Amino acid sequence: MALKIENLTGGYSQLPVLHQVSFDVPAGELVGLIGLNGAGKSTTINHIIGLLKPFSGQISLNGVDLATSPIKYKKQIAYVPETPILYPELTLREHLELTIKAYQLNEKVAWERAKKLLTTFRLANKLDWFPADFSKGMKQKVMIVMAFLTDAKLFIVDEPFYGLDPLAVKDLLALIQVRKEAGAAILMSTHVLDTAQRYCDRFVLLNDGHVRSKGTLAELKAQATDPNASLDDIYLAIARGDA
Amino acid sequence: MSALFKTRKQSHLTHLLKYWRLVFNDHFVIALFFLFGALAYSYAQWLPKVTTGAVWVRPLIVIWLVLVSQIGRLATLVEKADPVVLLPQTSQFNSYFKQAWWYSYWRAGIISLAGLAICLPLYWRVVAYHQVDLFYFILVALLTKALWLLRARQTISFGLKKLPQVTKIMQWTEPMVIWGLTIWYPLVGLIVAMILLGITLLRVRQQTEINWRLATAVEMQRMDSVYRFFNLFTDVPSVQGKVKRRQWLSGLINWLAKGEGPWSYLYGHGFVRNVDVGNLVMRLTLVAMIVTYFVTVPWLNTALMLLFIYLVATQLMPFYHQYDQIAFTHLFPVSASEQHQAFEKLLLKIMICVGFLIVIGASSIGHGHFSLSHQGLNLILAMVEVWLLNRYYLKIRIK
Numbered sequence: 001m002a003l004k005i006e007n008l009t010g011g012y013s014q015l016p017v018l019h020q021v022s023f024d025v026p027a028g029e030l031v032g033l034i035g036l037n038g039a040g041k042s043t044t045i046n047h048i049i050g051l052l053k054p055f056s057g058q059i060s061l062n063g064v065d066l067a068t069s070p071i072k073y074k075k076q077i078a079y080v081p082e083t084p085i086l087y088p089e090l091t092l093r094e095h096l097e098l099t100i101k102a103y104q105l106n107e108k109v110a111w112e113r114a115k116k117l118l119t120t121f122r123l124a125n126k127l128d129w130f131p132a133d134f135s136k137g138m139k140q141k142v143m144i145v146m147a148f149l150t151d152a153k154l155f156i157v158d159e160p161f162y163g164l165d166p167l168a169v170k171d172l173l174a175l176i177q178v179r180k181e182a183g184a185a186i187l188m189s190t191h192v193l194d195t196a197q198r199y200c201d202r203f204v205l206l207n208d209g210h211v212r213s214k215g216t217l218a219e220l221k222a223q224a225t226d227p228n229a230s231l232d233d234i235y236l237a238i239a240r241g242d243a
Numbered sequence: 244m245s246a247l248f249k250t251r252k253q254s255h256l257t258h259l260l261k262y263w264r265l266v267f268n269d270h271f272v273i274a275l276f277f278l279f280g281a282l283a284y285s286y287a288q289w290l291p292k293v294t295t296g297a298v299w300v301r302p303l304i305v306i307w308l309v310l311v312s313q314i315g316r317l318a319t320l321v322e323k324a325d326p327v328v329l330l331p332q333t334s335q336f337n338s339y340f341k342q343a344w345w346y347s348y349w350r351a352g353i354i355s356l357a358g359l360a361i362c363l364p365l366y367w368r369v370v371a372y373h374q375v376d377l378f379y380f381i382l383v384a385l386l387t388k389a390l391w392l393l394r395a396r397q398t399i400s401f402g403l404k405k406l407p408q409v410t411k412i413m414q415w416t417e418p419m420v421i422w423g424l425t426i427w428y429p430l431v432g433l434i435v436a437m438i439l440l441g442i443t444l445l446r447v448r449q450q451t452e453i454n455w456r457l458a459t460a461v462e463m464q465r466m467d468s469v470y471r472f473f474n475l476f477t478d479v480p481s482v483q484g485k486v487k488r489r490q491w492l493s494g495l496i497n498w499l500a501k502g503e504g505p506w507s508y509l510y511g512h513g514f515v516r517n518v519d520v521g522n523l524v525m526r527l528t529l530v531a532m533i534v535t536y537f538v539t540v541p542w543l544n545t546a547l548m549l550l551f552i553y554l555v556a557t558q559l560m561p562f563y564h565q566y567d568q569i570a571f572t573h574l575f576p577v578s579a580s581e582q583h584q585a586f587e588k589l590l591l592k593i594m595i596c597v598g599f600l601i602v603i604g605a606s607s608i609g610h611g612h613f614s615l616s617h618q619g620l621n622l623i624l625a626m627v628e629v630w631l632l633n634r635y636y637l638k639i640r641i642k
Contacts, residue, residue, distance in 0.1 A: 049570070049573070050574075051573050071576050074574055075576040079570065079571075085569050085570065085571075087566065088517075089517050090509070090512055091488075094508075098505050101504065101505045102504075102574075102577065103576065132486060143571075
């Protein structure tokens with residue numbers, strides 16, 4: 001069991017946004033975190049990466065608790081945010097160096113991996129560029145390269161389908177597949193449901209800060225009234241409050 | 244069109260007022276007042292010591308007045324959208340720019356007169372006082388600034404045959420010629436200023452058509468430097484810390500960024516490359532060196548040195564939070580204390596360098612005669628202050 005979230009209640013100020021959220025992201029699986037705007041996807045992710053402190057509940061990764069051993073926990077995660085924000089004073093090369101330093105990676109191995117990633121995302125000739133010179137999509141690619149440079153056990157990818165060109169989306173999904181097969185767990189938030197339906201192994205359906213449904217597509221279908229429903233139909237029914 | 248300028252001016256002033264309020268709240272400004280006080284005091288102390296036969300006084304005054312004449316730019320308040328939206332009315336824009344010129348002129352004129360007032364006591368140390376000279380000087384100061392601003396108006400006209408760069412050069416050479424004559428022969432200077440102004444005025448009248456591309460670019464540049472100034476005190480949204488690679492400082496980056504963790508790496512690179520923070524520290528240090536060099540009253544010299552070290556350190560401390568908004572920073576699998584230690588190290592390294600430089604600047608004590616004991620005292624006090632700031636003050640500031 002990779003990521004385990006138990007009875008997480010949390011939010012930004014006194015008012016909880018998430019209520020008793022529980023789900024797992026098993027090793028070797030891609031889990032889709034599905035929800036409308038404001039459903040609590042980003043809040044959930046902010047709790048998982050340790051930006052927010054839970055009001056109650058536990059978050060652990062391979063038995064390491066975020067609250068009690070944050071450093072050991074953070075060593076195992078990598079995150080690609082929805083809005084890419086880079087360090088304005090660092091070049092692409094230096095961003096990668098910083099990642100290597102932060103995660104204490106083996107330099108030689110990491111740079112070899114980096115070269116492959118840079119070629120995939122067509123950034124190899126832009127190593128000395130500053131973020132100011134990058135478009136939004138390029139910045140997002142830089143963040144993907146930074147995340148997949150690490151040996152993380154859990155990758156958190158927040159809404160990857162906006163800003164990236166179709167080729168990059170395809171490359172990212174391929175990259176996720178490789179890491180999944182190597183045993184990493186991946187949590188991906190999105191509201192692009194047809195893509196999610198095609199690639200995710202499991203789903204967590206969030207609405208109003210509550211987990212309304214979770215499981216594989218087959219399990220979700222079984223729970224739904226219509227056995228032929230798509231993920232789209234199932235989610236919309238939940239969001240409208242029919243289910 | 245003149246109504247348009249009035250509304251623009253009004254909103255511009257309200258906009259600036261918002262920032263000025265923040266500037267005057269900052270303790271940095273209180274320190275600046277002390278600084279000006281100290282400078283005025285030592286100027287007054289120094290004046291009687293200037294001998295009446297000193298030959299360097301007049302050239303120095305010319306340089307000073309030429310520099311002062313450069314302060315106060317043409318504020319046109321044009322906006323990027325103007326050439327598109329107001330294009331059909333271009334011919335009526337003359338009255339707009341006339342207003343802009345007068346608005347810029349009265350403000351710049353005050354600055355010119357203030358600059359003149361500062362150097363006149365020195366002038367009368369070497370030249371006998373005549374009331375009529377004072378009258379000439381005031382006129383020349385006002386005419387020179389008017390000429391300078393007419394040149395600025397010329398640069399954004401289409402009719403200009405010369406390159407804008409040539410006009411730039413004129414903006415330096417004309418005040419130099421005028422003041423050079425005035426300081427020795429006030430009346431001659433005044434006549435030359437009047438002739439030059441007359442000629443330029445006739446030219447400008449014939450070249451009223453605006454080069455919009457240039458005009459908007461110049462105005463953006465001007466506003467940018469205004470914002471840059473405010474950004475020293477508060478966060479200005481439109482000033483997003485410019486970045487320069489500064490390849491030639493890579494040695495400094497390596498030294499500052501030395502260390503295991505990501506924080507040293509980040510702070511070291513950020514400090515050197517971030518134009519706002521890096522330049523601010525460099526500029527303040529340079530000003531500190533110059534000011535302490537000229538203040539030779541021993542106790543004041545030391546007090547100013549200590550004040551400047553404090554100022555540089557306080558301006559540097561907000562840099563601690565520079566990367567709070569970037570999510571990746573919070574993902575670093577390192578302990579929270581590492582950030583603090585890395586910043587402490589950076590601050591110590593920079594402040595030791597700054598401290599040394601300011602101590603060197605302050606070495607003029609005893610009117611050019613090097614005083615080892617005072618110098619030693621300065622050095623010890625500076626280093627103790629750096630240590631205290633680093634050890635205790637930083638903790639209070641970054642809470």
